[in-house]
Amino acid sequence: MRFIAITFLLINGLNGFAQLSIDSISYKNDLAIFRKALEETHPSLYRFTSKEKFDSLFDLTASNLSPETTELDFFRSIAKIMSLVREGHSFVRPTESISSTINDKNLFPFQVLVEDSFLTIKNSRSKELAYLEGAKIDSINGQSVPSILKLLSESTCTVSAFNTSGLKSRLSLYDNFALAFYYFIDTTASFHINYRTESTAKPISLKIEGTNTDLSGTVYPKLPPEPKPPFTLQIDQQNSLATIRISTFAYWMADKKIKDYSRFFKETFATLQSQKIKNLIIDVRGNRGGEEMLAAEFLTYLIDHEFSIYKYCRTKMLDFDFTNSLPNSKKVSLSKGNYQNDGEEYFMKKADFLKSFTPQTKLHFGGSVYIISNGVCASACNTFLSLVKTHRVGLIVGQESGGAFEDVDGRQRISFTLPYSNIFVSYPAWSMKLNTSGGDSNRGVIPDYEIKPTVDNGIDEEKQFTLGLINQKLK
Numbered sequence: 001m002r003f004i005a006i007t008f009l010l011i012n013g014l015n016g017f018a019q020l021s022i023d024s025i026s027y028k029n030d031l032a033i034f035r036k037a038l039e040e041t042h043p044s045l046y047r048f049t050s051k052e053k054f055d056s057l058f059d060l061t062a063s064n065l066s067p068e069t070t071e072l073d074f075f076r077s078i079a080k081i082m083s084l085v086r087e088g089h090s091f092v093r094p095t096e097s098i099s100s101t102i103n104d105k106n107l108f109p110f111q112v113l114v115e116d117s118f119l120t121i122k123n124s125r126s127k128e129l130a131y132l133e134g135a136k137i138d139s140i141n142g143q144s145v146p147s148i149l150k151l152l153s154e155s156t157c158t159v160s161a162f163n164t165s166g167l168k169s170r171l172s173l174y175d176n177f178a179l180a181f182y183y184f185i186d187t188t189a190s191f192h193i194n195y196r197t198e199s200t201a202k203p204i205s206l207k208i209e210g211t212n213t214d215l216s217g218t219v220y221p222k223l224p225p226e227p228k229p230p231f232t233l234q235i236d237q238q239n240s241l242a243t244i245r246i247s248t249f250a251y252w253m254a255d256k257k258i259k260d261y262s263r264f265f266k267e268t269f270a271t272l273q274s275q276k277i278k279n280l281i282i283d284v285r286g287n288r289g290g291e292e293m294l295a296a297e298f299l300t301y302l303i304d305h306e307f308s309i310y311k312y313c314r315t316k317m318l319d320f321d322f323t324n325s326l327p328n329s330k331k332v333s334l335s336k337g338n339y340q341n342d343g344e345e346y347f348m349k350k351a352d353f354l355k356s357f358t359p360q361t362k363l364h365f366g367g368s369v370y371i372i373s374n375g376v377c378a379s380a381c382n383t384f385l386s387l388v389k390t391h392r393v394g395l396i397v398g399q400e401s402g403g404a405f406e407d408v409d410g411r412q413r414i415s416f417t418l419p420y421s422n423i424f425v426s427y428p429a430w431s432m433k434l435n436t437s438g439g440d441s442n443r444g445v446i447p448d449y450e451i452k453p454t455v456d457n458g459i460d461e462e463k464q465f466t467l468g469l470i471n472q473k474l475k
Helices: 002-017 024-041 051-064 071-083 096-104 127-132 145-153 165-171 176-184 258-274 292-299 380-390 461-474
Strands: 091-093 110-114 119-124 136-140 190-196 204-209 231-236 241-246 279-283 310-315 339-341 346-348 368-373 395-398 407-417 424-434
Touching: 024 051, 024 071, 024 407, 024 424, 051 071, 071 091, 071 096, 071 176, 071 424, 096 176, 110 165, 110 176, 119 127, 136 145, 145 165, 145 176, 165 176, 231 258, 241 258, 258 292, 279 461, 292 380, 368 380, 368 461, 380 395, 380 424, 395 461
Parallel strands: 241 279, 279 368, 368 395
Antiparallel strands: 091 424, 110 119, 119 136, 136 190, 190 204, 231 241, 310 346, 310 424, 339 346, 407 424
16 A cells, blocks of 8 residues: 555646656556556456466566656557457546647548458548549558558457457548557558559559548547437338347437337337238347347347346456555445355356346247347447347348457446556456357357448448348248
8 A cells, every 4th residue: 555655645746747748667657556456356357368478568568668658658558458358348548638649640541441451441531632532552651451450459459359340340430540540550640551443453552641630539439429219110011021220228328218228129029010020130230239138138029938148247356445546446346245256256146137038928029030230239239149149039140249259348347547647447347258159259249141341332231131131031
């Protein structure tokens, strides 16, 4: 506790000098606090990455700190360490002062569709470069696109397990690629690109300048606002087809209540039954998650047997005095009576989200089900898709989901800011094992039919493919 006391005394001494650079000793203190917090309280720190690799990166980061270390340098170092967790609920965010530097910076001038080996230019913020829209970029400043994606997968806290679908999906939204390049790779304002078009036989080398953008204060990654309402039903009586769109299970983000979702589910499946609908499309593209209990309630209309979401929920410890003492911390308090210790960890004995779910009998849907997903699908939506795959609810069309097939961390959260750098740190206190089977524990939910994303041309490729499956079945 003496170390912490000294730390806070130093913080108070620096409050009036927020604009001055912070020396490497202060960064080392922050790094030590960050390490202690993760090692003591993170419930799944070594699930996908060994302790040896964490220790090596922590030690290397400490040895590289110097008086020349900038605020952005330190943020990148912290982000790389957190990215080793490989769970999308564990992340760090740049400080306001780092974000504000974008005000006068020229960033990568294109919005792009990110694929494994190249970037397709969707839009250009520079009128002079608009002729490049549709071109495919193979490298930037001497780095191939695959190597850039590898760097971003190891530094953006966006990758769950060894699944880059969520990363690529988010980088393809808005100016997220330009922001990620600045925050995590290089702050350069000039870009040497190699690109190709349909009419060029060989790659073309071109040096371009970045463009100034009104992105001040933008938090990476920028994501679309939640549609309102978050759920809709469309009926095609002629083809005995219904389409349910659920954009989020986070009722609080959509200004809805849990009972609003429950009412929608009940009324929807009553309509499907009364109109004798035989084919159902469930579109969850872009659904970033929310309340998994709602996802499970929805599935009670589709699964014809009892099921549960989780095998167990565990935490590494019950005493969070250290993280609770840090600046701007979200105070975590767990009841000892509700946990059983196995010698190393604490397992929750009872909770609503650990219960079994009983299928609906009167309104159960017995027709053919098709689910459309993409890489943005994460957290509770990823859980929904994992259960769909496990219980063979229907065929999944689209792209791999953004989470991990067997694991998810969430609900009870630990969050705080590091005292000197003011970097925001957030990760779960709970780790849950999904009650799923039949998938790859190192990947997301793999669709039965993969449809590669394309630049928007006004055609819903995934929807059209799904309709083709339905028509083929009818024939």
